[in-house]
Amino acid sequence: MHIPENYLSPVSCAVMGAAMIPVWVHAVKKxxxxxxxxxxxxxxxxxxxxxxxxxxxxxxxxxxxGHAVGGTLIALLFGPNAACLAVSVAxxxxxxxxxxxxxxxxGANCFxxxxxxxxxxxxxxxxxxxxxxxxxxxxxxxxxxxxxxxxxxxEGGTGGIRPYVAAFIGSYVGLNLAALxxxxxxxxxxxxxxxxxxxxxxxxxxxGVAIPAMMIPHLAVAGFVEAVFTVAVFALVxxxxxxxxxxxxxxxxxxxxxxxxxxxxxxxxxxxxxxCPLGLLATGTAWGEWGADEIAEIVTDGKALxxxxxxxxxxxxxxxxxxxxxxxxxxxxxxYILSAVIGVALLIIIFKLISxxxxxxxxxx
Amino acid sequence: xIPGWMKQTEQYAPPRDxxxxxxxxxxxxxxxxxRIRVQRGRDGLGIPPVAKxxxxxxxxxxxxxxxxxxxxxxxAALVLGYLCLLPARTLWAVLRPALGAALLTLLxxxxxxxxxxxGAGNNWVVIGKVFLSVTMVSLFNQRTxxxxxxxxxxxxxxPGIFVFVLDxxxxxxxxxxGLIVDLLTARGLRAVGRDRHKYRSVGxxxxxxxxxxxxxxxxxxxxxxxxxxxxxYKGL
Numbered sequence: 001m002h003i004p005e006n007y008l009s010p011v012s013c014a015v016m017g018a019a020m021i022p023v024w025v026h027a028v029k030k031x032x033x034x035x036x037x038x039x040x041x042x043x044x045x046x047x048x049x050x051x052x053x054x055x056x057x058x059x060x061x062x063x064x065x066g067h068a069v070g071g072t073l074i075a076l077l078f079g080p081n082a083a084c085l086a087v088s089v090a091x092x093x094x095x096x097x098x099x100x101x102x103x104x105x106x107g108a109n110c111f112x113x114x115x116x117x118x119x120x121x122x123x124x125x126x127x128x129x130x131x132x133x134x135x136x137x138x139x140x141x142x143x144x145x146x147x148x149x150x151x152x153x154x155e156g157g158t159g160g161i162r163p164y165v166a167a168f169i170g171s172y173v174g175l176n177l178a179a180l181x182x183x184x185x186x187x188x189x190x191x192x193x194x195x196x197x198x199x200x201x202x203x204x205x206x207x208g209v210a211i212p213a214m215m216i217p218h219l220a221v222a223g224f225v226e227a228v229f230t231v232a233v234f235a236l237v238x239x240x241x242x243x244x245x246x247x248x249x250x251x252x253x254x255x256x257x258x259x260x261x262x263x264x265x266x267x268x269x270x271x272x273x274x275x276c277p278l279g280l281l282a283t284g285t286a287w288g289e290w291g292a293d294e295i296a297e298i299v300t301d302g303k304a305l306x307x308x309x310x311x312x313x314x315x316x317x318x319x320x321x322x323x324x325x326x327x328x329x330x331x332x333x334x335x336y337i338l339s340a341v342i343g344v345a346l347l348i349i350i351f352k353l354i355s356x357x358x359x360x361x362x363x364x365x
Numbered sequence: 366x367i368p369g370w371m372k373q374t375e376q377y378a379p380p381r382d383x384x385x386x387x388x389x390x391x392x393x394x395x396x397x398x399x400r401i402r403v404q405r406g407r408d409g410l411g412i413p414p415v416a417k418x419x420x421x422x423x424x425x426x427x428x429x430x431x432x433x434x435x436x437x438x439x440x441a442a443l444v445l446g447y448l449c450l451l452p453a454r455t456l457w458a459v460l461r462p463a464l465g466a467a468l469l470t471l472l473x474x475x476x477x478x479x480x481x482x483x484g485a486g487n488n489w490v491v492i493g494k495v496f497l498s499v500t501m502v503s504l505f506n507q508r509t510x511x512x513x514x515x516x517x518x519x520x521x522x523x524p525g526i527f528v529f530v531l532d533x534x535x536x537x538x539x540x541x542x543g544l545i546v547d548l549l550t551a552r553g554l555r556a557v558g559r560d561r562h563k564y565r566s567v568g569x570x571x572x573x574x575x576x577x578x579x580x581x582x583x584x585x586x587x588x589x590x591x592x593x594x595x596x597x598y599k600g601l
Binding site: 004005006009010013026028031032037038039040041042043044045046047048049051052077085086088089090092093095096097098102103104123139201202203205206209229232233236237240241337339341344345346348349352353355356362 | 421422425426428429430432435438439441442445446448449451452453454456457458460462466469470474477483487488490491494495496499505506511524526527529530531532533534535536537538541542545566568571572573574576577578581582583585586589590591592
């Protein structure tokens with residue numbers, strides 16, 4: 001689900017990044033207040049764990065791969081705000097160190113995997129557990145006093161399987177909603193950003209292709225991978241270290257009861273925000289029906305940024321043959337020199353790469 | 366006197382164990398962690414990291430915005446020109462993720478090119494841009510030490526808690542990755558023959574890792590308090 005660089009237009013990246021800023025600010029503030037200070041390094045541990053979870057690649061149909069994100073799991077253990085920060089950090093490391101996901105697309109990736117996924121996953125989990133858990137969580141000190149040897153210290157009299165089912169469904173829904181957001185981000189690219197000839201400038205697949213291509217493998221496989229992963233680790237943690245839980249943390253915090261009321265509201269807001277791209281989808285098709293003139297206008301608007309530096313007139317297109325030739329004619333020398341530089345550089349790179357195994361043979365170190 | 370059975374050559378081939386991708390993924394993880402550990406990143410060019418970071422961002426934005434092919438060609442010439450000055454091993458480390466990303470993009474875009482040949486030119490531009498972007502990022506990463514990157518982020522007024530988590534995460538990844546590799550090695554040594562409970566062991570391995578993570582974080586906190594941590598993080 002990592003969106004690489006240049007699949008999304010810079011404008012979309014900027015919009016998604018701007019959308020993430022209030023979320024991050026909220027998460028940082030909330031974490032600061034909610035998380036006991038001694039749990040601060042746990043954020044780093046959670047991020048490291050999320051990073052490792054995301055490397056868990058499973059081959060999916062259609063040549064793509066899916067991976068567990070672990071966002072819901074971290075939200076269950078450390079709270080959705082901490083999960084947002086932890087997954088964001090993991091995504092940043094992946095983008096910078098491994099080139100997995102774009103640096104400019106960081107905002108979009110965070111929106112899908114660090115915002116939609118943990119908040120929705122956690123919200124669904126809370127909704128499914130309902131009030132029942134709220135009551136038992138008030139009685140938490142009693143459960144905790146039973147010690148770690150007790151297999152289910154939280155449930156009190158309620159069934160032990162319920163939290164796991166809730167965690168399973170929560171992580172499944174969370175991941176799929178995140179995948180849907182990702183698909184919509186891909187899908188609106190060819191609608192909004194194309195050259196005058198109607199060819200997509202960024203991701204070439206529209207919603208009709210992007211949504212099934214993303215959703216089918218996620219609904220069929222990746223969602224279950226995420227859910228099984230979440231439940232397996234969640235079960236182990238609840239059994240062996242019941243202290244390590246967000247509910248427990250909230251119960252320990254002084255204003256715990258007050259906070260719980262907001263969580264369903266939060267889930268609702270998260271779902272609404274996640275649904276926003278769907279609204280955009282509707283308007284997107286409406287745009288398409290306006291007619292060619294308006295589309296051309298929008299397109300040239302979007303492209304004006306790219307063209308002003310070169311001093312060319314707006315509306316000029318790369319794939320219309322005539323202006324293209326004109327461009328070639330105008331800057332032939334420059335293009336030629338640049339091509340020569342690229343060619344020479346490529347040759348040097350290739351020969352250096354060839355030299356690696358040879359050096360290794362001569363010099364075993 | 367050596368008994369006869371000791372002289373016999375044993376022919377034991379463990380049964381083929383299919384579907385071990387989970388375990389293999391975890392092993393690959395260990396390899397990646399090793400890569401972080403050796404990430405020394407000699408500082409190239411002597412530019413301060415903040416400037417390098419800003420330069421990288423500017424480069425990425427320019428590349429993403431550029432539709433003029435001449436400009437793209439110029440960026441390509443610049444990046445490849447700098448690249449060819451690097452020693453061979455660094456070169457490979459920089460190019461590997463970039464080639465991987467470009468290849469994946471090519472595979473993803475092939476159907477689109479087939480369906481709509483008129484748009485193929487633009488698709489090629491995107492593939493080239495993906496390659497150049499990833500090259501620039503991994504170049505930056507290779508030539509800059511990580512702690513300088515986080516210090517640069519701190520200077521750019523990124524919240525302290527974020528930078529703090531970033532720094533800790535990298536250290537934990539190495540520590541926990543080592544733990545995962547150890548756990549898997551131990552598991553592999555104990556599991557002889559066909560293993561029907563691979564998926565169960567994956568949950569166990571990651572669960573234990575998580576518990577160890579919480580333990581480590583508590584120890585870190587204690588160490589921080591002992592050293593007089595005052596809620597303000599300035600970078601390592």
